[in-house]
Amino acid sequence: DGGITQSPKYLFRKEGQNVTLSCEQNLNHDAMYWYRQDPGQGLRLIYYSQIVNDFQKGDIAEGYSVSREKKESFPLTVTSAQKNPTAFYLCASSPDTADEAFFGQGTRLTVV
Amino acid sequence: GEDVEQSLFLSVREGDSSVINCTYTDSSSTYLYWYKQEPGAGLQLLTYIFSNMDMKQDQRLTVLLNKKDKHLSLRIADTQTGDSAIYFCAEIDSNYQLIWGAGTKLIIKP
Numbered sequence: 001d002g003g004i005t006q007s008p009k010y011l012f013r014k015e016g017q018n019v020t021l022s023c024e025q026n027l028n029h030d031a032m033y034w035y036r037q038d039p040g041q042g043l044r045l046i047y048y049s050q051i052v053n054d055f056q057k058g059d060i061a062e063g064y065s066v067s068r069e070k071k072e073s074f075p076l077t078v079t080s081a082q083k084n085p086t087a088f089y090l091c092a093s094s095p096d097t098a099d100e101a102f103f104g105q106g107t108r109l110t111v112v
Numbered sequence: 113g114e115d116v117e118q119s120l121f122l123s124v125r126e127g128d129s130s131v132i133n134c135t136y137t138d139s140s141s142t143y144l145y146w147y148k149q150e151p152g153a154g155l156q157l158l159t160y161i162f163s164n165m166d167m168k169q170d171q172r173l174t175v176l177l178n179k180k181d182k183h184l185s186l187r188i189a190d191t192q193t194g195d196s197a198i199y200f201c202a203e204i205d206s207n208y209q210l211i212w213g214a215g216t217k218l219i220i221k222p
Contacts, residue, residue, distance in 0.1 A: 006154075035212075042116075042200065042214035043155075090154055100145070101210060103154035 003027065006091050006104035013078075013085075013111050021076045021107045023091035032074035033092040033101065036060060043090065049074055050096070078109065085111045114138040114205045118213035125221050130188040132216045134201030137182065141203040144177065146186045149198045149215065158186070158199070188218075196220050 004025040013019045025032065031050050035043040045058030049068040063082025068074055074093075078085045088108050092101040116136045124130045136144070142163050147155040161168045161175045161184070168175045174187040188195055201213040 042212040045209070048209075092155075100157050100160065101155075103147075103156070105154045106152070108152070 004091060004093050004102050004104040006089075006107050008107060009105065011107055011109045013109065015111055016080045018077055018079050019085075019109065021078065021089055021091075021109070023074045023076065023104060024072055025074075025093040025102075026072060027093055027095075027102060028071070029093035029095050029102070030071070031094045031096055032068065033094075034058075034064070034066065034074070034076045035090045035092065037088040037090060037106075046076065046089075085109060114203075114211050116201055116203060116211050116213040118199075118201055118216045120214060121217050121219065123219040123221060124191050126191060126193060128191055130186075130191045130195065130218055132186045132188075132199050132201075132218065134184040134186075134213055135182055136184065136201070136203050136211070138203060138205050138211065139179075139182065141205065143204045144175075144184050145200075145202045145210075146173075146175065146184075147200040147202060149200065151197075155200060191218075191220055193220050193222075 007022045033048045034046040044060050046064050047066040049055035052071050055066050055068050065077045090106045091104040094101045114137050118134050145160040146158045148158045149155045172189045176185045198215040198217050200215045202210045205211050
């Protein structure tokens with residue numbers, strides 16, 4: 001079945017370590033996104049990519065990095081520079097930026 | 113920048129109708145969406161409406177759009193326990209990016 005997969009569902013890391021969250025889609029979508037969700041807040045855009053080998057910063061890109069070497073994959077690295085990394089991270093994709101977004105199930109990252 | 117506002121909580125009795133409201137600022141918005149998020153899960157698109165429509169009905173869901181007031185609402189008829197979730201309003205802005213509300217948590221009372 002077509003879909004968008006995030007892994008792992010839960011992730012624990014020690015403070016100061018970089019960690020990479022995986023996002024894969026087999027929907028043949030051009031656009032992919034990373035959002036961060038904190039309790040009582042809406043989704044905030046971290047990075048997005050409209051096409052392979054290209055990506056742009058969203059509203060809260062500091063402390064994060066991404067790559068888009070393949071159409072299917074858009075991994076997000078949470079670096080040690082991110083001051084408050086504990087959050088629920090959601091990856092999404094869409095045929096292009098004007099279309100409906102399809103979401104993965106999310107990764108809950110806890111930094112201790 | 114553009115903004116989308118929603119109340120954070122709504123509590124209704126099982127069997128009643130739920131009405132979740134949303135206001136937005138971008139008058140050039142072409143599409144407006146309602147997404148549902150169940151606990152610990154990603155978001156699922158519930159329904160959407162084009163900006164040239166006033167109303168859209170889909171089974172128990174009714175979306176109303178008042179472009180003049182920039183107000184969008186989602187009505188869920190005969191609310192069930194399975195409707196418990198966070199409901200997000202979103203719009204496409206003039207840069208073709210999604211702008212999200214903070215989400216409304218729908219609480220169902222027996």
